[in-house]
Amino acid sequence: MVSGKPSKLKSFKSSRNFNFILILLCLSLVFLGKLDLIAIRNIKGFLSDFLAPITYALNKPVKEIAGVFEDVKSAGSLREENIRLKSEIRKLNVINSKASSQEHELLELRELLKVLPKRKNQIITARAITAPGGIFANTVLINAGKDYGVKIGQPAISPLGLVGFVVNVGIKTSRIILIIDINSMIPIYLTSSNWPAIVQGQSGELLKIKFLSSKAKPIEGEMVQTSGHGGKFPSGINVGKVVKSFSGNFYVKPSIDFQRLTYISIITNKNSLPIFPKSFQGFAPLQKPKSSISLKGLNLSGKRIIESKEN
């Protein structure tokens, strides 16, 4: 008669060995994944495409509950929010009128200086499928892939600023690594002092400022934008604001609330033109603003123009 205990022990031991083998296999997978092999990248892309609808469907209930929480929260402060928005509209109207006069001035100056025109970027906007949170990875899956011309390395933006860049592309989905991820490094400059630096994610809510000159004196609340160094990101995209920690170190707080990301735009650069075409005959000035367009705001002499020129 054979008792059940030794056979149980044997199976337990063999299961433990198998467990150990699988852990070793996972370790080798981690290292292989880090090598960024094309085959692994393609498999990841294919599986992301395959799992995207399931993930979206499974995320939907929690997303809806989060929406309810948000609604309840905002309903309590509707009156205050209304007053705040009204004052903000007034402020924005003043800024808008100043901006339109400055824009006109800027166009004239650009024309005088024969400034190289900016490349027009083609943008596609897609919906975020997954939640961005994670301890070890801060990425988002979007529902646009190779079929929309998305490629690895293209910058991802939202109306508030830089979101990240594309790291993996499938046929119908793409993965975007967020700027808060530990593997993300963005060349930036401090807008007040023009000092260049690099910001690195820390898998938290703040970005570490690296390679900033010792002469630079960041100001708390100073805006930080992409510098365009390296050619990966266009210059002038908002990244965030400088904040000072208790220890006296400076960090950058991203201008985007990554938890509320619903739509993400990808700069696909489809119609990017070569800098110097074959028939290059000097820098073409920017087009003058059409005379029919009414410039609401202040003119150069400071007089306010409200009605169109034709009227």
Add this chain to the structure above:
Amino acid sequence: MLNFQKSLSFLPFFEIATPNIISIILYLSIIRFRINPSNTTLFLVGLVHDIITGANLGITPIFLLLLKYLTESLFLDRLVKKSDDEWISFTIIFLFSFSIVLLLNVMMNLSIPQFSPIFFHIGITLILFPLINISINFFSFVTKLIKS
């Protein structure tokens, strides 16, 4: 379950980090219900999770397999004598498995991440464990009461 865990980050309370619910469920299923998920299942589930989250392939399977290995071989019969000890043993197992995975991540990325989300992740998981445990006890008590 892993997908649910990740989608919790949509909720304002879990903005910083989400709790590791899967580790609680895995531990309780082995300890309390004697349901032993196979190594292959854990490996595949972990891989799918890594693909969904975009993490390094193999990180979640290592965590899940380590958690199972430690629960089964080190603490199951020796440490857990009473139900009060469950929380302590879970804390030890979870912290050990998590530290190994964290160390592996630090080695792979060559930089140390911000600690606040990590502490939040550990803290909220350890807080949730007794809550889930108590609710399971309550349900089992109610079902026993109904049966009797």
